[in-house]
Amino acid sequence: MPDIPFLLVAVVGIALVFDFTNGAHDSANAIATIVSTKVLSPLAAVCMAGALNLLGAFLGTAVAHTIGSGIVRPEVVAGSQGVVLAALLGAIFWNLLTWYWGLPSSSSHALVGGLIGAAIAYGGFGAPSYGSIAAKVLLPLVLSPLAGFFSGYALMVILSWMVRRATPRRVNFLFKKLQILSSAFMATSHGLNDAQKTMGIITLALVIFGEIPEMTVPFWVKLSCALSMGLGTACGGWKIVKTMGHKIFKLEPIHGFAAETAAAAVICGASALGAPISTTHTISTTVIGVGASKRLSAVRWGVAGRLVVAWVMTIPAAAVVAAICYEALSLTGIAR
Template identity: 85%
Template sequence: MPDLPILLIVVVGIALVFDFTNGAHDSANAIATIVSTKVLSPLTAVLMAGALNLLGAFLGESVAHTIGSGIVQPEMVAGSQGLVLAALLGAIFWNLLTWYLGIPSSSSHALIGGLIGAAVAYGGWDAPLYGSIGAKVIVPLLLSPLAGFLSGYLLMVLLSWLVVRSTPGRVNFLFKKLQIVSSAFMATSHGLNDAQKTMGIITLALFTFHEIPEMAVPFWVKLACALAMGLGTASGGWKIVKTMGHKIFKLEPIHGFAAETAAAAVICTASAMGAPISTTHTISTTVIGVGASKRLSAVRWGVAGRLVVAWVLTIPAAALVSALCYWFLAVTGLAV
């Protein structure tokens, strides 16, 4: 049996790798529209997004507490050395697979699915907190894309009405400036919601290894997760940027501003409620909503449908992989 501190270090290291891949995978959430509309260069956009992801990670803890103590019963899984490791391996596998395929699936739900699968493999079907999962995962899973679509659609309709008497050149000039603000808002909200998820998983690992007495996020965990996500975002995810920025709907600066502003507002609202929603779901559906406000045929619905399939599959696929990972760790003596 490995020495507990060594295995814990491995778990924390892999969690930070997940956080990095989350930042790289979800960098498109903050920068796809601003890059596709040529408001900022890719390098400038990713550096800005990385810095603001770092800032956003320090602005709250509600989502971290949901991940750490609202998905599985901490008391039931306390002492399980391999649970968090298996959950992370399943989530990272799904992240990398969808990143390779250029599909903007949800890193958040991959992590949640991983936790559920590993917990069931360890403690049986009683280990997950189904009430909390329903209220803070499943309901937001269903509502946040709808809220994203409606907010993107309505905001775009409002903006179109406000600029109806302006020339296209003037509108583009104005919203190229405003889109820098909306992209910054989106990047900050992404750090606020997504970086907290890894904070929660590391805190759960510390608790299961009996290194902390209660589910409280240490400062060093906040700092490490913020840095990992910021660096991951700065590395970029260009295949997903292409999907988000071009394949769903051809964006102009006013469309990018509407999509980013609407998505960031939904994400910040969810973060305040402690709901670990998918920033990918939200920005994808705001882009679709913005496109639909112009005309339904402007949206490439085949691509949108492919995204929905990936969203539906994420939690069960990550759960299955994580359960298999836990059983493998148990067989090899690395988990109890």
């Protein structure tokens, strides 16, 4: 049996690996449209997204508290250091698999599914906090894509009416400038919501191991999670950029501005409520909404259908893998 400090270090390290895969998988959402419309180069967009993710990570902790104490009952899992480790392994597996397929599924829901599966494997079906999961995860799972779609659709209709008399060249010039602001807004909102999720699970681990008395996120946890996510953005998000920026709907600067602005507004609202929503779901559906405002045939609905399948599968798939990982850790004596 490894000693507790060593296992805690391993859990924190694996959590930061998850945050890195989250960056590779999800942080591209903040820059996909601005890269695909050639407003900024990939390098400039990555640098901007990384800096603003870092800023967003320090703007609140409501989502971290939901992940740390609103998915599983802390008093039930307090006796097992293996729960968090198994949850992370399940989430990382699903992140890497969907990254390999180029599908923008939800790292957030992979983490939630991992926590649920590992907690059930350890403490039975009474371990998850079903009321909180329903209110803070499942309801936003349905509402945030709908809000993204209708927000993107409505904003694009408004913008189209506002520029109806302008020449296409002037519209492109104007929105190339404005899209820098909308992408910055999106990157900041992404840090505000997504960077907090790994903060929450590391803080939960610190509570379980008795290193801190309550769910208060330490500064070093905020900083390390924000940096890990930014590094992931720089290293691995380009498959998702391609899907988000080209395969769903061919974007122009005005479309990118509408999608980013609408998505960032939805994400900021959810963050204020402590709901760990998927930035992937939100930006995907705003892109679809923007495309549908032009004409329904402009959206490649086959690709959109594949995204929905990945979304539906994420929580149960990650939960099953995490439960298997917990049983494997129990057999080796690491989990108890």
